[in-house]
Amino acid sequence: MLYNYGSINIDYVYRVSHLVRPGETLSSQSLTQVLGGKGANQSLAMARADGDVTHWGRVSQNDRWVLEILAQAGVNTSAIELTADASGHAIIQVDDHAENAIILYPGANHGFSERHLDALMPSVSPDDWLLLQNECNALENVMALASHHGMRIAFNPAPLGANVHSLPLELCQILFLNRGEAAALAGLDEHAGADELMEVLSRRLPKVELVLTLGRDGVRYQHGAQRLELPAFPVEAVDTTAAGDTFIGYFMAARQRSEPIETCLHEASIAAALCVQRAGAAPSIPLANEVAATSRD
Ligand code: ADP
Numbered sequence: 001m002l003y004n005y006g007s008i009n010i011d012y013v014y015r016v017s018h019l020v021r022p023g024e025t026l027s028s029q030s031l032t033q034v035l036g037g038k039g040a041n042q043s044l045a046m047a048r049a050d051g052d053v054t055h056w057g058r059v060s061q062n063d064r065w066v067l068e069i070l071a072q073a074g075v076n077t078s079a080i081e082l083t084a085d086a087s088g089h090a091i092i093q094v095d096d097h098a099e100n101a102i103i104l105y106p107g108a109n110h111g112f113s114e115r116h117l118d119a120l121m122p123s124v125s126p127d128d129w130l131l132l133q134n135e136c137n138a139l140e141n142v143m144a145l146a147s148h149h150g151m152r153i154a155f156n157p158a159p160l161g162a163n164v165h166s167l168p169l170e171l172c173q174i175l176f177l178n179r180g181e182a183a184a185l186a187g188l189d190e191h192a193g194a195d196e197l198m199e200v201l202s203r204r205l206p207k208v209e210l211v212l213t214l215g216r217d218g219v220r221y222q223h224g225a226q227r228l229e230l231p232a233f234p235v236e237a238v239d240t241t242a243a244g245d246t247f248i249g250y251f252m253a254a255r256q257r258s259e260p261i262e263t264c265l266h267e268a269s270i271a272a273a274l275c276v277q278r279a280g281a282a283p284s285i286p287l288a289n290e291v292a293a294t295s296r297d
Helices: 036-047 067-071 116-121 140-147 161-168 180-185 192-203 243-256 261-276 288-296
Strands: 001-003 009-015 030-036 053-056 059-060 080-085 090-092 100-105 129-133 152-156 174-178 207-212 219-223 226-230
Touching: 001 036, 001 243, 009 116, 030 036, 030 067, 036 053, 036 067, 036 129, 036 243, 053 067, 067 100, 116 140, 129 140, 129 243, 140 152, 161 180, 174 243, 180 207, 192 207, 192 219, 207 243, 207 261, 219 261, 226 261, 243 261, 261 288
Parallel strands: 001 053, 001 129, 009 090, 059 080, 129 152, 152 174, 174 207
Antiparallel strands: 009 030, 090 100, 207 219, 219 226
16 A cells, blocks of 8 residues: 655635735636645555555545545545644735746644554554655654554655754655755755765665656666666656656556566656646646556557
């Protein structure tokens, strides 16, 4: 089983003529409400990749529609807690030049308590994976508990914050990093090369499998002496939102099926290449049969 201790966000997207100025009251031309959050996106990606996935999360009891979307995609939502506190959400202004301004409220995503975590863990078995991102609270406790229960931990420290530096990263089996996250974690400049990033991080975390995604430059993998490099598929990108989430979801689903690392990287790269050719976040995450069809081409 793939467990995902992940954020659920609702994105409220307001179209405006210009981004609101201090003291101004501005009418919006339209409002769209969509499911978001790295946690929910990665659960959707794992489910679309035919993974066996259970989402551990929290969302307001007023937003049950979110559970329906996840369940329709095949995510087990029985461990999602319906809360009295507001759902995590983003208030996003998008102006006529596609410029945006975002207010993020973590809400229920930051309301996990020890009681909740203790109740979740006894259902797991040592073969299970736990995937985490950096949008929920209590990550340190979750990592320690999951490790205690023998779970294999995969962590995507996104968005990267100061808290990540004090997490027990050596407990992780896999770290998924993009270039910016890798540089921040390695204490290097954001323009540092992939070789240097991998060298610093693998020296610091020699037992951890490092997956470094490099956008259109593809992906690097390193685990001890094993090093792999895969170019990205040459496609015309229209919107790279959720590319990383898609990559991670497909990688984890293949990994759960015990595929070789090369296959995990290959399927994840195809899925992410399909994702960047489509607009939007969750709707742009491809289905397993689309990835399989592209792989055969
Ligand atoms: P994030 O979205 O987390 O910043 P990346 O930008 O590294 O992550 O993208 C994740 C993966 O998505 C890449 O490793 C690659 O496989 C794929 N990808 C991203 N941008 C492109 C692109 N322009 N063309 C093809 N594949 C891409």
